[in-house]
Amino acid sequence: MKQRFGNMIQENLPLAAHTTFRIGGAARLAGFPTSEEELSAMLLAAKEEAIPYRVVGRGSNLLFDDSGYDGLVLFTAQMKRVVWDEGGVWADAGVSLTALAIEAAKRGLAGLEFAYGIPASVGGAVYMNAGAYNAQISDVLTYSRYLTKDGKILTRTSAEHGFGYRKCVYQKTGEIVLGAYFALKKGDATELRTVCEKRMASRREKQPLEFPSAGSVFKRPFGSFAGALIENAGLKGYRIGGAEVSEKHAGFIINRGGATASDVLALIAHIRAEVLERYGVLLKTEIIYIENPAHI
């Protein structure tokens, strides 16, 4: 891989530096393609050489194992083409969703205000159907382009995404999102920016943004909120190693410094057991733990 792709491939890349949790060992190989063609070539090379691979956007919903990833981690960060038109915007997978949302607001294009403050890439946001304030990616996505496992580039319309709450067909297919087109409506730039800023202020007030985390650890259970159940179970501030249930928002686990993936996994197991015992609710994780393929 290294010989073939040169500087686009790095070896032994510390994953902690590339995830918002600041946790995880090293990736044996890390690829930074700048175009669809380069990404496709890396994917096919990995397949040829039987190297396991995983795609990563901004690493804001991930927990990599302490032993790292003995394979190829494909980062979309360098795929960042953005094309605006009157009806909306095309954004490559690696584009920052928050940067896109604020630029849309500045241009007087409405629809992405909900996304301001979600530290996602466009690809990761489509994969997760990311959302906030009763809106989500599926409300604005018209189509996406994706790379199949055998290197073909295809297009999928919104209706073909199987969107649901934090659910999208890409979670099943393992295909790679190359980018998406979002349909936006005309709005007032000043008003849209004010909405974005208010939402960011609300995030700062309610969420522990001063510590590394991967956002809400659990999905919203039917009829309640994970944070409220965890708080009522008396778990705010509960700590295992460097991982702690945030005092500010019990739905977040924060890295107080030196947290390991094992600490976080043990804390998740403890929270789930406590909440199940007290309230009969089995919490499902929203954050994604990526096992080291060498251990599977």
Ligand SMILES: Cc1cc2nc3c(=O)[nH]c(=O)nc-3n(C[C@H](O)[C@H](O)[C@H](O)COP(=O)(O)OP(=O)(O)OC[C@H]3O[C@@H](n4cnc5c(N)ncnc54)[C@H](O)[C@@H]3O)c2cc1C
């Ligand atoms: C402080 C904080 C606040 C947050 N607030 C919210 C919120 O309000 N709403 C919300 O929904 N989420 C929130 N999150 C979680 C997170 O930002 C989202 O889940 C986001 O969609 C993840 O995007 P990413 O680019 O970081 O994906 P990553 O974490 O890099 O990856 C997540 C998953 O997507 C896959 N993936 C990434 N890129 C691609 C691609 N191009 N093609 C196919 N698969 C891909 C990965 O393999 C992985 O399985 C928050 C996180 C933090 C840290």
